[in-house]
Every structure is written in C-alpha cells, then in structure tokens.
Amino acid sequence: MRYYGQKLAFYVIALWAALTLNFFLPRLLPGNPVDIMLAKLAQKGPVSPAARQSLELLLGTDDDRSLWESYVGYLGNVLRFDFGPSITYFPTPVQDVIGQALPWTVVLVGVSTLLSFVFGVTLGTLAGWKRGGWLDNLIPVTTMLQAVPYFWMAILLVYLLAVVWRIFPAFGGYDIYTTTPGWTWSFVSSAVVHATLPAATIIISSVGGWMLGMRNMMVATLSEDYITTAEAKGLSPVRIRQRYAARNAVLPSVAGFALSLGFVVSGSLVTEQVFSYPGIGYSLLQAVNNNDYALMQGLFLVITVAVLGANLIVDLLYGVIDPRTRVRR
Incomplete structure (x- = not known):
C-alpha cells in the first residue's frame, strides 16, 4: 500500500504543478491576451463588459485582484471545468467544444494505438522467437515506415485509396449530407x-516501433537462465514462449504503451489536420491559429490529465505485473 500511496501522491503533485503552469502561461505571453480575445469576439458580435471581466478572471489578468486571489479563482473555475466561451466557435463554451471533439479522438487514436500495440507486440514476439525467419527480416521495412512522417503517409493513403481508387472518403468524421x-x-x-x-496512418506509422522493441527484448530474454531451465524441464515451446519469455519481455513495452496511451487525448495533430477529422488535435490547431487562449487552456488541461491518468493507471498495473518494482531498496 505504501508503494501505491507514493505513486498517487506523486501524480497529484504533478497535476497541481501542471495547473499552476497553465495559470501563469497567459501572464508570460506578450501583450494582453484579454484584448486579443475581445478583438476577435467583437468581429462576431457586441461584447459586454461582463465578458471582459469573465475573461480576465479566467486568464488571471484581473488587476483588481491580487495574484493569489486570481489563482484561487482560477482553480475554482478548473474544478467546475469552466473556461468561458471559445473564440473559434463563439459563443460555444470551451467545455462543450472539448466534449464534442474528445470522443472522436479517443475512439480514433485510442483504438489505433491499442491495435498497433497488440499487432507490434504479437509480431515482435514471433520474430524474436524465430530469429532469422521471414517475419524477422520484415522488421527493417516496418521501421522504415515508422520513419516516414505522418503527413506524408496520410497524403499517400489519401491519394491512393481516396483519389485514385475511391475506396474511402478523403476527409471528415462522417457523411454530413446523409x-x-x-x-x-x-x-x-x-x-x-x-x-x-486516419487509423491506418497511425497503425502503419507506429507498429514498427512496437515490433522492433518487442523483438529485441525477446532475444535478450531467451538468453536468460530461467529459459534454459524451462527447456530442460521439457516444457512445451508455446508455454516457454508465452509464460516465460513474452511475459518478461513485454514489460518495457507496457511502460512505453503508458506514454502512448496518455497522448491519445492530444490526438495525432497532423493526421487529424490532413483528414479534417473533428478531434482534439484539430481543435487545438484551430485554437492556436485563432489565438483562442481559453480553448488552449482547456485542451491543455484535458491533455495533461489524460497523460497523468494513463501513466498512473499503467504504473499501478506495472507493480502488479512485475512485483520487483514494489520492493524497496
């Protein structure tokens, strides 16, 4: 229990640090972010004095309050998930914009990341088990695909499968006409x-890394003494591969998967932009282009919570998978 308590305390402190950084960022920006936001809002309609006050409270630039009062007010808004209206999608509140974009990214990038992890670990296990086979020789091709930029892979798939052969649509999240x-x-x-x-782009570009990492760990694990002992006992090759070799070799990949899972919410920014996919990454790019500080703050908070939450969950599961991590030295 001490191990899990320490992990939980660490992530709570990390979350507080991220929220504090999110509060001070607008203060470090050149100029007055409130004036920039109000200028853009004025292009879409009249702006009331209450709107200016709410933006000042949101961004922590209210001169009538002390820094501490602004900070406390900001934390209160965060707890209520109240970030004010979005300039890009005015007058829609930021929380509504995030609520609409989040499911698209979680489903697309989450499922794609999970599939690439499962495919990569499975293929890497087989490649490491039978070194020198055709699957092992295929690894350089998959790693080459991983080196290809996301946008280039996305454009290539759009050209071949959406323009030339017209098998899949080229953009959008669904058919808005039907x-x-x-x-x-x-x-x-x-x-x-x-x-x-979009999912094929993510899987093709990332499966090679999981496959190579798992293959190398399998090769290293197969040289351990407990593998030799298992073979001497006459255990079946399938049991040795799954219960002894793969189970230990997959541990570093699980830690890496935690990081990938955390960044699911941020989405594949370039991929969503190429396909005009209505996810978090696309919304973040629109917020940056429009100086939408309120939306950027909301998205930053969601991404931070997702990264910390995913790492906490996998960190706790890692302690169950590998009890050695709980041993104090």
Whole structure:
C-alpha cells in the first residue's frame, strides 16, 4: 500500500504543478491576451463588459485582484471545468467544444494505438522467437515506415485509396449530407469508414516501433537462465514462449504503451489536420491559429490529465505485473 500511496501522491503533485503552469502561461505571453480575445469576439458580435471581466478572471489578468486571489479563482473555475466561451466557435463554451471533439479522438487514436500495440507486440514476439525467419527480416521495412512522417503517409493513403481508387472518403468524421450524429447504424458505419484512413496512418506509422522493441527484448530474454531451465524441464515451446519469455519481455513495452496511451487525448495533430477529422488535435490547431487562449487552456488541461491518468493507471498495473518494482531498496 505504501508503494501505491507514493505513486498517487506523486501524480497529484504533478497535476497541481501542471495547473499552476497553465495559470501563469497567459501572464508570460506578450501583450494582453484579454484584448486579443475581445478583438476577435467583437468581429462576431457586441461584447459586454461582463465578458471582459469573465475573461480576465479566467486568464488571471484581473488587476483588481491580487495574484493569489486570481489563482484561487482560477482553480475554482478548473474544478467546475469552466473556461468561458471559445473564440473559434463563439459563443460555444470551451467545455462543450472539448466534449464534442474528445470522443472522436479517443475512439480514433485510442483504438489505433491499442491495435498497433497488440499487432507490434504479437509480431515482435514471433520474430524474436524465430530469429532469422521471414517475419524477422520484415522488421527493417516496418521501421522504415515508422520513419516516414505522418503527413506524408496520410497524403499517400489519401491519394491512393481516396483519389485514385475511391475506396474511402478523403476527409471528415462522417457523411454530413446523409447522416446525423447518433447511435444509428448509418452514422456508426459512416464514422467507421471515415476513420479507416486516419487509423491506418497511425497503425502503419507506429507498429514498427512496437515490433522492433518487442523483438529485441525477446532475444535478450531467451538468453536468460530461467529459459534454459524451462527447456530442460521439457516444457512445451508455446508455454516457454508465452509464460516465460513474452511475459518478461513485454514489460518495457507496457511502460512505453503508458506514454502512448496518455497522448491519445492530444490526438495525432497532423493526421487529424490532413483528414479534417473533428478531434482534439484539430481543435487545438484551430485554437492556436485563432489565438483562442481559453480553448488552449482547456485542451491543455484535458491533455495533461489524460497523460497523468494513463501513466498512473499503467504504473499501478506495472507493480502488479512485475512485483520487483514494489520492493524497496
């Protein structure tokens, strides 16, 4: 229990540090971010004095309050998840914008990351188990694909599968002309078809890293004494591969998967931009282009919480998978 308590305390402190940094960032920006936001809001309609006050409270630039009072007020807004209106999607509140974009990214990038991890670990296990086989010789090709930039891979898939052969749509999250969002077969099928190319981009570009890492760990694990002992006992090759070799070799990949899982919420920014996919990455790029500080702060908070939460969960599971990590030295 002491191990888990220490881990939880560390992540709570890390979250507080991230929130504090999120508070001070607007103060470090050149100029007055409130004036920039109000100028953009004025282009879309009249802005009331209450709107200026709310933005000052949100960004911590209210001169009538002390720094500590502004900080406490900011933390209160964070607890209520109240970041004010978004300039990019005015007058929609930031929390509504994030709520609309978050499910798209979680489903697309989350499923793609999980599939690439499963495929890479499985193929890497087989490649390391039979070194020199055709699957082992395929690893340089997969690592070459990993070195290809996301945007180049995305553009190539769009050109081949959406322009030349017209198998999949080139952009969007669903067909806006024939379907409406909802739990209907027409919408779900349309969303799956539109997500195929972005998901393929992520999987092709990342599966090689998991495969290479797992293959190398399998090679190192197979030279351990307990593998030789298992073989001397006459255990079946399948049991040795799965219960002894793969179980120990996968531990570093699990730690790496924690980082990848945490960045699911931030999305694949370039991929979502190329495909105009309505996820968190696309919204973040729009916020940056429009100097939408409120939306940027909200997205930064969500990404931070996702990264810390994913790492905490996997860190705790890592202690269950490998009891050696809980031993105090």
